[in-house]
Amino acid sequence: MAPKLISIEEARARVLVEAHALPVESTALAEAFGLVLAEEIVASHNVPPFDNAGMDGFAVRAEDIVDATSDHPVELTITETIPAGRVASRALGPDEAIKIMTGAPVPEGADAVVQSELVEERDGQVLFYQPVKRRINIRGAGEDVRAGDRVFGLGQVLGPAEIGLLASLGHPVVQVHRRPRVAIIATGSELVPVDRPLGPGQIRNSNSFSLRAQCQQLGIEPVVLGIVSDDYAATKAIMAEGLEYDVLLTSGGVSVGQFDFVKDVQDELGVERRLWGVSMKPGKPLSFGVKNGKLVFGLPGNPVSVMVSFELFVRPALLRLMGHQKTTRPLHRAVIVEDVANSDGRVYVVRVRAWREGSVWHASSTGAQGSGILRSMVGANGLAFVPGGPRGVKAGEEVDFLLLREDLEEP
Known part of the structure; x- marks a missing residue:
């Protein structure tokens, strides 16, 4: 029947x-891509946890170089070098500069970082040729996330950015739907x-x-x-x-x-x-x-x-x-570029190549559409839906379609 x-x-x-x-299970963060959170994530600390240099340069007190010009540079003494992962041995004093690398903690007393390209380093001294504003090139503590922030709620899908942020917050394991x-x-x-x-x-x-x-x-x-x-x-x-x-x-x-x-x-x-x-x-x-x-x-x-x-x-x-609330790809409208016949009352799911011209989608059949012709799927980035009935659709008319993937373009 x-x-x-x-x-x-x-x-x-x-x-x-x-x-x-x-059901919910504990999963290593490194294995959680594409899964859905089953817990709320609240930040236990600031990210970043301390003021740090936004680029390689010199940590200074902005007031010490307020009078610097290209004709009359201000000279400061370099007291030490701070790579990322280390802290200054002491606070920065007047007329001093600390050489600092991107990501290193800004030393106490400093309120600006002047990038290396704008200065001249010479025999333990550094010359500044222009003044700078306070907080220039400093990434503040909590600039990304502040302690106590509700970062993610239940149902958050974990993509690359979410996984990176969870790592920065110190979550090696997460609760997710399996x-x-x-x-x-x-x-x-x-x-x-x-x-x-x-x-x-x-x-x-x-x-x-x-x-x-x-x-x-x-x-x-x-x-x-x-x-x-x-x-x-x-x-x-x-x-x-x-x-x-x-x-x-x-x-x-x-x-x-x-x-x-x-x-x-x-x-x-x-x-x-x-x-x-x-x-x-x-x-x-x-x-x-x-x-x-x-x-x-x-x-x-x-x-x-x-x-x-x-x-x-x-x-x-x-x-x-897997816990996703949104499960179906969105429908788009596309202008079909050739006639597509439909011989009966069923919806005809046509494998198409879809592309955009400005804000308008266009779609073209991938060729022979038999249910055993797998090559029609090989060339397709969308599925177009031709309504049932003897008319089908004519070239230039619009059809609904699902975009399976949006192709990359040449640079």
Whole structure:
């Protein structure tokens, strides 16, 4: 029996309502990139913790060089040199200068740092040719963060800057929602491992590799359980193993063919189905269910269908499990540069190359769009959504699209 199709939006909503943030664990800061904080971070000290030099130069009292000019420089005595990581041996006195390196603590008595390029050093003395303002080239204590500041709240996603700031605050370990444990299974008697020669009627298993890479983009290292042939008992055994993980991804076996029995196996294993069939192409026969809080995705078998289904449904679910509140890429509008026909009532998910001209996005199909043509994904940085119906869209009209990545430009 053919599935009753639902919209992409409804399917995603059914998935996300079952996806809940995973338990909290302690994670080394060095391993926390992309994770979501489950604790509030309050600064225990100033950052930086002391006034320090903003550049290499000489720490002085501004009043000592107030009369300096290019014709009548002021000469001060160099008393010592302070590299970063050391402090001055004593306070700075009148008519004295301390040579100081970037990041070193500003000595007591100094209220300015004059950069090296503006002075002349000579036989233990230093000549200044212009006056400076107080606090010039001094980075003040607490300039970045002050003790007691609420730095991060619950739900903060940890990117490179957040991790750097946590390091500066002395947090080697953070409380975060753990990464989901994901299992991947490829079904189909026609599949062989990537390192095997092809026999008659065989193809290589690409789906496990693309799914693994899509998980890795989120910082998740999935477990690939392998290939299972179109055998009911073997499929049941490997899927039972897969249900030990937080998320199970299978590819193939979810349509209506004689050997498409993944859904039947799900039923026998107690998976409660939440959807089967989405009004989209490619990706129509997607199935999704749950068992004891585990998320079970039955992805179509065609390579493009697998990747598109992951992007639209699996990726948001994985992000929600990791504690992310925002899980879906924003929609943009783009001017399509060629006619795109759509022969039925399903939304046509077209792989496109998108670019900006000023403030206007433009998009062009990557070529042949068959669900087995993986090269259409290779050239794509976006997914455009052509509404169902016989008309499609005409060149020059606008379509919604998801930007998968914004390409870099030549300098």
